[in-house]
Amino acid sequence: MKNSISRRDFLKGSAAAVATAAVAGVLGGCSNNSSSSDNNQPEQKVDYNATSNTGLCNVDVASMDAWEADVAVIGGGGAGICAAIAAAEKGANVIIMEKVGYLGGATILSGGKIPATGTEEQIAYGETDDTVGANAQDILRPNNYSVREELVYTVCENAKDMIEWTKSMGVNWSIMDSLYYGQSAHRMHFAEGSGQGMTTKMIEHLNSLESITVKLSTAVEGLLLEGDTVIGCYGKDDAGKAFALKAKNVVLASSGFGNNEEMLQKYCPEAVPAVKIVAAGATGEGIKWGEQLGAELACMGAYQGYAFHNVDNDTTSDQGLANNGAIFINEQGRRFCNEYGGYSELTPHILAQTNHICYLTFTDIQAEKCANFQTWDEAGIVFKGNTVEELAAAIGVDAATMTKTVNAYKEGITKGEDVFNRTKLPANFDGPYYALKITGEIRHTQGGIATDVAAHPLRADGSVIQGLYAAGGCTEGFSSGDGAAYMSGNGLLQAMIFGKIAGINAATETRGDVKAVTWTKSEIDN
Numbered sequence: 001m002k003n004s005i006s007r008r009d010f011l012k013g014s015a016a017a018v019a020t021a022a023v024a025g026v027l028g029g030c031s032n033n034s035s036s037s038d039n040n041q042p043e044q045k046v047d048y049n050a051t052s053n054t055g056l057c058n059v060d061v062a063s064m065d066a067w068e069a070d071v072a073v074i075g076g077g078g079a080g081i082c083a084a085i086a087a088a089e090k091g092a093n094v095i096i097m098e099k100v101g102y103l104g105g106a107t108i109l110s111g112g113k114i115p116a117t118g119t120e121e122q123i124a125y126g127e128t129d130d131t132v133g134a135n136a137q138d139i140l141r142p143n144n145y146s147v148r149e150e151l152v153y154t155v156c157e158n159a160k161d162m163i164e165w166t167k168s169m170g171v172n173w174s175i176m177d178s179l180y181y182g183q184s185a186h187r188m189h190f191a192e193g194s195g196q197g198m199t200t201k202m203i204e205h206l207n208s209l210e211s212i213t214v215k216l217s218t219a220v221e222g223l224l225l226e227g228d229t230v231i232g233c234y235g236k237d238d239a240g241k242a243f244a245l246k247a248k249n250v251v252l253a254s255s256g257f258g259n260n261e262e263m264l265q266k267y268c269p270e271a272v273p274a275v276k277i278v279a280a281g282a283t284g285e286g287i288k289w290g291e292q293l294g295a296e297l298a299c300m301g302a303y304q305g306y307a308f309h310n311v312d313n314d315t316t317s318d319q320g321l322a323n324n325g326a327i328f329i330n331e332q333g334r335r336f337c338n339e340y341g342g343y344s345e346l347t348p349h350i351l352a353q354t355n356h357i358c359y360l361t362f363t364d365i366q367a368e369k370c371a372n373f374q375t376w377d378e379a380g381i382v383f384k385g386n387t388v389e390e391l392a393a394a395i396g397v398d399a400a401t402m403t404k405t406v407n408a409y410k411e412g413i414t415k416g417e418d419v420f421n422r423t424k425l426p427a428n429f430d431g432p433y434y435a436l437k438i439t440g441e442i443r444h445t446q447g448g449i450a451t452d453v454a455a456h457p458l459r460a461d462g463s464v465i466q467g468l469y470a471a472g473g474c475t476e477g478f479s480s481g482d483g484a485a486y487m488s489g490n491g492l493l494q495a496m497i498f499g500k501i502a503g504i505n506a507a508t509e510t511r512g513d514v515k516a517v518t519w520t521k522s523e524i525d526n
């Protein structure tokens with residue numbers, strides 16, 4: 001890994017023109033306009049347009065440090081790390097810029113779980129008949145087949161390669177024993193050490209590669225343009241010094257907008273009250289730059305939620321309780337949905353209740369299978385009652401209504417027919433009773449710049465934005481057209497596989513000549 005690039009290195013190359021360029025007009029709102037910029041001097045030569053958070057503008061690249069690379073990668077999470085490594089493997093010199101002080105983004109916070117078929121691990125587990133098509137259908141089912149299937153099939157076809165590629169970097173994978181909710185086979189690969197373990201191994205590998213320069217605490221502020229072609233990016237380095245980076249191609253891997261309140265309000269309003277367990281850097285500017293360049297945005301209302309967050313000690317709660325028979329009781333003492341569901345899909349149901357909360361209510365049957373029960377009990381966040389009436393008093397809901405609700409659930413268990421169509425019911429729901437006060441989390445947004453299967457950003461007319469590639473949370477995704485539908489693993493599949501594809505193509509394609517790649521479903525996919 002190279003940690004810096006000198007101005008002299010940069011000036012040696014064709015990028016010298018950038019360093020000598022001057023800027024005149026400012027089209028409005030650019031945060032980095034130099035004081036030499038002057039709207040009243042239109043006769044001055046404008047060399048570079050740029051994108052900014054607020055609109056297309058011109059930047060004074062002459063006053064900035066000049067950097068150069070074959071491939072510039074914006075964002076150092078899963079998509080960016082994969083893009084940088086893949087580009088370096090193709091012989092490119094890469095600069096990866098990360099605006100916070102460490103690599104990893106949401107990827108290092110993640111569970112490190114990826115569904116893949118036909119891997120050594122899955123075969124050894126004894127799951128020998130699983131297929132790419134079954135994986136794809138499991139991803140498409142929760143969103144009612146509302147997303148682009150070519151994106152889904154591309155990640156499913158490449159998931160095995162991703163497991164093997166990351167293994168070559170030192171990541172250890174095992175198959176999860178429990179059949180993951182919504183997955184028709186044991187295919188959930190779980191990284192040793194979760195997302196932290198997985199990402200740390202990948203970062204170690206990245207750091208060992210001479211041709212990759214890592215720039216931490218380096219915020220990219222926009223893209224450099226020549227006409228409508230992307231030729232680099234600009235921003236501020238860790239010392240606050242402005243830089244302009246000229247590259248043969250740029251990979252946008254800047255994630256979604258989970259940490260941007262305004263964008264959440266605009267695109268995912270029902271998720272606004274959720275607790276934010278998101279990457280600090282997920283503020284959405286990359287999506288805005290794409291939009292300014294004419295890229296189509298898609299699935300902007302899609303997000304990954306998580307329905308189980310303990311309100312009383314601000315920790316992530318346990319979905320296993322609900323899977324094993326716990327029910328949701330709202331402040332009115334009523335159930336409101338089938339609690340045996342996807343953790344993301346359940347989130348808006350809870351957020352829609354009074355005060356955006358409910359009580360995850362259970363008995364000893366569920367408590368005995370909950371590894372954290374004792375910890376939470378000791379922390380004092382478990383409400384208790386020997387009877388429903390006692391628990392109702394402890395949580396402050398109407399006892400008569402709650403008793404009616406619990407009795408109806410018990411009757412459903414006896415009949416084998418639940419009012420909310422729960423298919424997984426416990427043997428009984430007899431007291432003593434317990435409850436945890438929970439709310440929903442938002443973890444990641446799932447919509448953004450539309451791309452083809454080769455990570456080329458697309459305009460509405462299907463044309464490609466030359467010089468730019470996009471992967472991960474800043475792209476369209478395939479979790480849902482809108483809302484919280486999400487198959488576990490979609491986030492990492494989207495980030496890591498399209499990150500790798502973006503890196504390979506950014507290193508090997510010549511901007512100006514790039515055409516959108518069309519995809520046809522093959523017979524073997526199903």
Ligand SMILES: Cc1cc2nc3c(=O)[nH]c(=O)nc-3n(C[C@H](O)[C@H](O)[C@H](O)COP(=O)(O)OP(=O)(O)OC[C@H]3O[C@@H](n4cnc5c(N)ncnc54)[C@H](O)[C@@H]3O)c2cc1C
Pocket residue numbers: 074075076077078079080097098099100103104105106107108109110111112113114218219220221253254255256277278279280281282283284285286304443444471472473474488489490491492493495
């Ligand atoms: C708690 C949690 C658990 C999860 N578990 C799973 C799981 O088990 N399986 C799964 O598939 N998905 C999971 N996800 C979702 C998954 O983590 C994300 O979908 C995925 O990591 C997104 O990767 P990314 O590279 O697009 O974004 P990130 O990993 O967030 O990386 C983007 C990076 O870009 C940086 N950046 C942004 N703007 C700029 C800029 N202007 N200049 C420079 N840098 C910039 C950010 O700071 C950030 O570090 C989980 C998410 C969370 C929060």
